[in-house]
Amino acid sequence: MPILSLMILLPVVAALVVATLPGGDDERAGRARVVALATTLVEFVAGIWLWTQFDQTTPAFQFTEDLPLFAPFVSWSLGIDGIALMLIELSVFLMPLCILASWTSVKKRVPEYMAAFLLMEALMVGTFAARDMFLFYLFFEGGLIPMFLIIGIWGGARRIYASYKFFLYTLLGSVLMLVAMLWMVNFAGSADIGVLSKTDFPKEAQFWLFLAFFASFAVKMPMWPVHTWLPDAHVEAPTAGSVILAGVLLKLGGYGFIRFSLPMFPDASAQLIWLVFGLSMVAVVYTSLVALVQQDMKKLIAYSSVAHMAFVTGGLFALNTQGLEGAMVMMLSHGLVSGALFLCVGVIYDRLHTREISRYGGLADTMPQYALALLFFTMASVGLPATSGFVAEFLVLLGLYQTSTWATFVLTTGIILGAGYMLWLYARVAYGKAAGDDTRAMPDLNAREIAILAPIILATLWMGVYPKSFQQPMKPAIAAVVARLEGRELATVPTDMTLSPVLPALESPAKAAESHH
């Protein structure tokens, strides 16, 4: 059964159905919600089925499909390895929650809204499932259109500015990548990602190709200093839009690095770690400080996302098993936690229609259930042990320590700063006195909101207590990437606190594991 094709096509069909539903405005809205929720739930079930059928012992692509549908430009060639599998799981898990979160808060043009989200889901699954590089690009870029509309139509006050910025920023990054892709396919004679990951491109070319891909992925990630679209887009997007942005779209950058940059340009990756480390270090400290002074809750979480993403890049470019696994867990964990934080903001935004921190306060008294949920996700974001955030940060730092202690040192301060801004946010929102009577009168979580937040709490705990179930499928794929990186000449970065510039070539995973135990 072409399960991946079905998972891509089902939301598209559902989107068409939703957009062309008959009936009056209210009827259409109601039906659109139901169809969208049903579709996303079917997708989720399909995702779980995928997980159970997945062979966790091999790095090869599974569930492969090959159809030369759009020859000669691109072929419909799909398949997933463990990395793609986990990111697909994340997408299909968050999607029904997004639909539920928009159940009552979106009032205008509901069918179009649901259709845009369904298209988004199809494109995201497609991005992770594509095995042809141009097919990947097609889904990767195609996601811009629904997101542009979601921000622009259903967003906040400065939605138009934000939607333009989001669209043009990411498009500019991507076209450079497309040039590089065209060159690579011209060189290698194949657009198959599996083939390209084994192609040794000339070292000088790798440098330029890496930078071209970097331009795209750094913007998507987003890395400092091209992160400025993110706070704008987040703040103006509707709640569910923010969840998808933070939960899944930001993962495209990291996915791109691990799928393309590292295995295809291993020499350039090893040579340019200083660039990535430098940007990550600045990002962690700078955006954490910026997050501290935010008055707007969504903006604060958006900046914290940039800081967390810097952990991802740091972990990826540690170029060893722990780092890569940590980065992947960080992506999954951040997808859950920051998605949940945006949902939490959405809950009180729906009640008071403001995101200003100073308008809240004392929610621990008036909304105890809400305060508990918010506390949990605050702690997960900070990286409290037993939550997914801890596993992720620990693994990243463990891996990074072997490559650059300086980077590890700076990134670790990010944890402290993170605790600072998140706990301070929590204190201002949940403790103290309510800012006004309207704040005090806000009702606690209703059943729908509990149904949205509870699954995320469970998933976060699961990932924090027993991360193995999430790591195991990814291990073979990550080992394959690490094998590609083995023995590459590493740039001389200050490796320990004595600033010694001497550094050996990358160790093999086996040796690294040995020296570690």
Add this chain to the structure above:
Amino acid sequence: MNPIFASIAIAGPETVLTLGSLAALMLGTFTGKAENGSRALTVTSLFAVAILALAGFTLLDAPAGMARAFDGLYVADSFSAFLKVIILAASAASVLLALPWLNESGSGRFEYPVLMLLATLGLAIMVSANDLLTLYIGLELAALPSYVLAAFHRQDDRSAEAGLKYFVLGALASGILLYGVTLIYGFSGSTQLDQIAAVVGGQTERSLGLLFGIVFILAGLAFKVSAVPFHMWTPDVYEGAPTPVAAFFSAAPKAAALGLMARVLVVAFPGKVAADWQQILIFISIASMVLGAVAAVAQTNIKRLLAYSSIANIGFALVGLTPGTPAGISALLFYVSVYVAMTLGSFLVVLQLRRPDGSPVETMADFAGLSKTQPRLAAALAIFMFSLAGIPPLLGFWPKFAVFQAAIGSGLIALAIIGFIASVIAAFYYLRLIKIMYFDEPAVAVASEGSAVNGAMIAACALFCSPVGMLAISPLVAATAQAAAALFPA
């Protein structure tokens, strides 16, 4: 058989168009009384569409391979056949789409389809020209009816101005082109493309006279395709000319002139001299892409916007011509076929919309909130805009992909990078129209003219430009590759 009959048989579409245009003139004259002008227009238009379809059918039994006619003045090959299909289809669409507009504007005279037939005949000759003089005849035959068409709405000052402007500048361009032809004849001793190629191929040193000839010819052709720096007429003519005529200008003549350019450059000037025209083309295409993108940002008139969009698109199409390889020509043809659908679709939507007072929409502000008042037309226009911007997975992405793939395959990486960056700038103004339609509140209640024929054509173009159209890639590219191969005899 007498060679002249054999030649006429080879030039099937042209023969049908010639006789058909004369018959259409008669038909219009005899049905066209003063009191029922609109009936004459309808009858003649339907007849003209039938003639265009018939001309298309003559292409079906065209001989395989290359057939030369009229002592090598004319050739029929798969390259010309492919372009003729596009030209005939675009012209037929341009005849049909004009009917409601012409009837409403009071310019509903039967000469419109007749002039279109004559112009189409010229375009068909252009893509089959194997001689610089046939080329010139084809160009002029296409241009003269076009000048009249631009001024067709004769009560309107802007239309008359557009016609005059187009005529003066077009005549100048024709003169420049003709001067180039004489230079090439003087320095190569022939006007026939393959004979020029034989002389050029045998030269060991670069001939300055020949180079000047190429420059002049390229200048003249660049005017016809409205490439920078010979683009100045385009926004004014598009704005002033009747909208159906602007739609025609943006589609069929562009396809023909690009095909002509490809044939002249690839067939007559291969080998070493290719490096010379390549540099000119690189400049022209970069200038068109960048200027088309930047200048459109400030436009408020929808027709001017589409004019700059066509300038930018010509720039992208020329990227495919620049390498001068079979892959590049194939990409160029692919670009042209998709571009024609995108631009005709956009113009069709503009034609279909009416302000509350019944006048046609003109400014971008008229589109405010269109997604609420006319959701289907807004969705179609959004598809065309995203497609013109080249955002995957819409079909409009793939022609850009194809031309840049060809350019990178020939090592023109800088050209590709500049082109892609220009496409990001261009995306800004396509997005602006989408923003106006989808994000803004409706200012005036724009109505749909409601023509079923135009509605069907919009739906067909939108479907083609949507991701569904990607299914057409394989057959289309197979056809373009075959057509392009005709220019490169083994």
